[in-house]
Amino acid sequence: MGELVAVNGAVDLRVDLGRGLVLPNPILVASGTFGYGIEYGDVVDVDRLGGICCKGTTLKPRIGNPTPRVTETPGGMLNSIGLQNPGVDAVIAKYSHTWATWRVPMIVNVAGESVEDYVEVARRLDGVPGVAAIELNISCPNVGAGGLQFAIDAGAAGEVTAAVRAATDLPLLVKLSPNVADIRPIAKAIEAAGADALTAINTLSGIAVGPGRTRPLLGNTYGGLSGPAVKPVALRVVFEASQAVGIPVIAIGGVTDLSDVLDFLAVGAVAVQVGTAIFADPTLPVRLVDELEAECGRRGLADYTSLIGTALPKRPGAPSVKGVEYRP
Amino acid sequence: MRLTTAELVESREILPGQWLQSFHAPELASGSRAGQFVHVRPGDISGMVLRRPFSLNTTDAATGIVTIHFRVIGRGTDFFTRLRPGDTIDMLGPLGRPFEVDPRSQHLLLVAGGLGMAGVRMLADEALRDGRQVTLLFGAASAREVYPSNLLPDEVEYVVATDDGSLGHRGYVTELVRDYEAWADQAFACGPVGMLKVLAGQAAGRRERLGVAKLGRKRGAGKGDATGSPAARRKSFLQVSMEQNMGCAVGACLGCVVMAASGPPLRVCREGPVFAAEELDWESSWR
Numbered sequence: 293m294g295e296l297v298a299v300n301g302a303v304d305l306r307v308d309l310g311r312g313l314v315l316p317n318p319i320l321v322a323s324g325t326f327g328y329g330i331e332y333g334d335v336v337d338v339d340r341l342g343g344i345c346c347k348g349t350t351l352k353p354r355i356g357n358p359t360p361r362v363t364e365t366p367g368g369m370l371n372s373i374g375l376q377n378p379g380v381d382a383v384i385a386k387y388s389h390t391w392a393t394w395r396v397p398m399i400v401n402v403a404g405e406s407v408e409d410y411v412e413v414a415r416r417l418d419g420v421p422g423v424a425a426i427e428l429n430i431s432c433p434n435v436g437a438g439g440l441q442f443a444i445d446a447g448a449a450g451e452v453t454a455a456v457r458a459a460t461d462l463p464l465l466v467k468l469s470p471n472v473a474d475i476r477p478i479a480k481a482i483e484a485a486g487a488d489a490l491t492a493i494n495t496l497s498g499i500a501v502g503p504g505r506t507r508p509l510l511g512n513t514y515g516g517l518s519g520p521a522v523k524p525v526a527l528r529v530v531f532e533a534s535q536a537v538g539i540p541v542i543a544i545g546g547v548t549d550l551s552d553v554l555d556f557l558a559v560g561a562v563a564v565q566v567g568t569a570i571f572a573d574p575t576l577p578v579r580l581v582d583e584l585e586a587e588c589g590r591r592g593l594a595d596y597t598s599l600i601g602t603a604l605p606k607r608p609g610a611p612s613v614k615g616v617e618y619r620p
Numbered sequence: 621m622r623l624t625t626a627e628l629v630e631s632r633e634i635l636p637g638q639w640l641q642s643f644h645a646p647e648l649a650s651g652s653r654a655g656q657f658v659h660v661r662p663g664d665i666s667g668m669v670l671r672r673p674f675s676l677n678t679t680d681a682a683t684g685i686v687t688i689h690f691r692v693i694g695r696g697t698d699f700f701t702r703l704r705p706g707d708t709i710d711m712l713g714p715l716g717r718p719f720e721v722d723p724r725s726q727h728l729l730l731v732a733g734g735l736g737m738a739g740v741r742m743l744a745d746e747a748l749r750d751g752r753q754v755t756l757l758f759g760a761a762s763a764r765e766v767y768p769s770n771l772l773p774d775e776v777e778y779v780v781a782t783d784d785g786s787l788g789h790r791g792y793v794t795e796l797v798r799d800y801e802a803w804a805d806q807a808f809a810c811g812p813v814g815m816l817k818v819l820a821g822q823a824a825g826r827r828e829r830l831g832v833a834k835l836g837r838k839r840g841a842g843k844g845d846a847t848g849s850p851a852a853r854r855k856s857f858l859q860v861s862m863e864q865n866m867g868c869a870v871g872a873c874l875g876c877v878v879m880a881a882s883g884p885p886l887r888v889c890r891e892g893p894v895f896a897a898e899e900l901d902w903e904s905s906w907r
Contacts, residue, residue: 327872331890333621335712335870347874355884359906360865362875364670364696371867376874376885511906519669568669571868572661574712575623 303588304595307563310488313463317342319580322544322567323401328387332574339395340578345427348403351413353379358511363500368519372512380413391422399425405435407452411459418460425463431494443469450481457486468492475529476536483537491542493526519568520546534560550583558603626711628703638691646684652676654743655894658713659869662699672696673866675738689738716893719743720853729804730756733811737767739861740810748775759793762786794818801826810861820897823858856896864888879904
């Protein structure tokens with residue numbers, strides 16, 4: 293990215309993720325919060341965004357989890373949608389023609405229950421006009437391996453990444469789960485398996501208690517926590533992952549204003565995804581693009597690359613043996 | 621659908637814990653239909669990340685005023701009660717799909733349980749404006765929770781049931797429906813799911829009870845209209861307005877679904893909040 297130069301004196305916000313994927317700017321919208329890009333209609337000019345990660349897409353249609361599926365929590369929300377989606381073929385048939393007319397890169401978020409699922413979805417997306425990249429949601433149970441999530445095991449995460457890598461030429465982003473003891477070996481395994489970028493973080497597992505306190509509130513008991521409440525966790529994961537790997541890291545987790553964006557850049561992210569905050573303010577992501585550009589202008593920067601990694605240690609610290617929380 | 625800045629004009633507690641608020645929002649007041657809703661952002665207070673959905677209770681295109689009616693159930697609704705005239709809030713709307721009245725329907729039966737009044741209130745205005753007759757059956761736990769009749773148009777026949785018999789019929793509002801099902805050309809309901817489920821059962825058996833099942837091309841017998849289309853809903857005897865915990869309110873997050881009679885779950889915010897009763901699976905264990 294360093295060699296990109298300012299265009300006509302304006303601030304260059306482009307993000308080169310490799311394999312031909314150049315985002316027009318580093319403000320994306322996160323999977324599950326922006327549907328397939330069409331839902332907000334005229335309220336959001338999607339072509340101003342840096343990228344759109346669409347709703348999680350699986351091989352077969354899924355009806356999703358029982359309701360209630362969402363609830364607000366202090367500084368955040370829990371969701372357990374359960375990957376309701378019409379299946380990859382229907383997604384392609386219904387939306388890809390529209391996506392192909394957009395300038396904004398459409399990144400299809402892919403989920404599965406087995407390595408074969410992921411591979412087949414990736415294969416079907418390969419070469420589809422309008423599909424710019426794949427983001428793997430590996431926080432799904434590997435049904436064939438006792439239901440253990442791919443994302444919590446470096447071996448499984450590397451295996452599914454490598455298999456998808458072999459099945460498609462599309463740029464491949466892999467989304468990290470924060471629900472692990474140490475993100476670094478997992479991030480490294482995904483990098484070694486051929487991913488082009490990491491996105492971090494997926495939601496944190498949590499529950500809420502229902503009315504009358506007779507049962508958990510969500511129909512699926514467990515939900516994923518998102519919103520400002522998870523930002524410190526996301527900062528920590530990005531901080532660790534960006535030092536552990538050489539590929540770009542895209543941050544997700546509680547972005548609600550420009551200072552959040554700058555924080556994530558400072559801990560090594562090259563871009564951010566806005567998620568939960570869209571529900572309160574659909575116009576936020578586009579505004580952040582303008583605000584980031586203005587901020588760079590104020591600082592006299594031709595691009596924003598000098599904002600990246602400013603809060604990282606000058607030299608990587610020695611790997612801790614005491615667990616990430618206790619690292620000095 | 622658009623983002624609108626709405627200015628609070630009037631706010632009052634019409635029943636214990638229940639508020640009626642008027643906002644100046646001309647675009648919503650002139651561009652909305654009964655059954656649609658707005659997604660309202662609580663102020664920028666720490667901790668609240670979601671908007672709150674409210675049915676449009678009334679709209680007045682001439683004055684640009686829309687009203688919402690809600691019960692204080694948490695921090696978000698409490699926030700709204702603290703707004704003062706002149707304060708502005710951010711409304712996204714109108715959202716969702718409206719009630720569909722068959723042009724031939726002269727007699728509309730509205731059924732509301734508690735806060736469900738907010739879901740059907742506006743339809744009374746629309747129906748009267750179009751020259752129809754409206755009977756509104758209302759159910760509440762007791763007299764102190766009964767929606768004030770002076771907030772309804774004079775032309776509405778207003779029939780009340782209370783669980784404890786402190787006003788009107790003693791029992792559930794659904795027990796009143798039999799008296800009106802022959803009179804009604806169509807029914808529109810909003811309230812607790814249990815109430816709606818009983819109404820759906822009553823609606824399903826209505827034609828047989830009234831002996832119109834074999835009359836051929838009667839309402840509901842039409843062919844060719846896709847399930848869920850406005851045309852299909854217009855032919856349905858019972859339309860219900862559903863409630864569900866909501867995230868985006870535009871169809872993006874799939875948080876607010878209800879189980880469909882067939883096919884994938886339906887989004888309350890997009891395919892709803894109004895559905896024809898027969899579109900939904902009333903036996904679903906989903907809450």
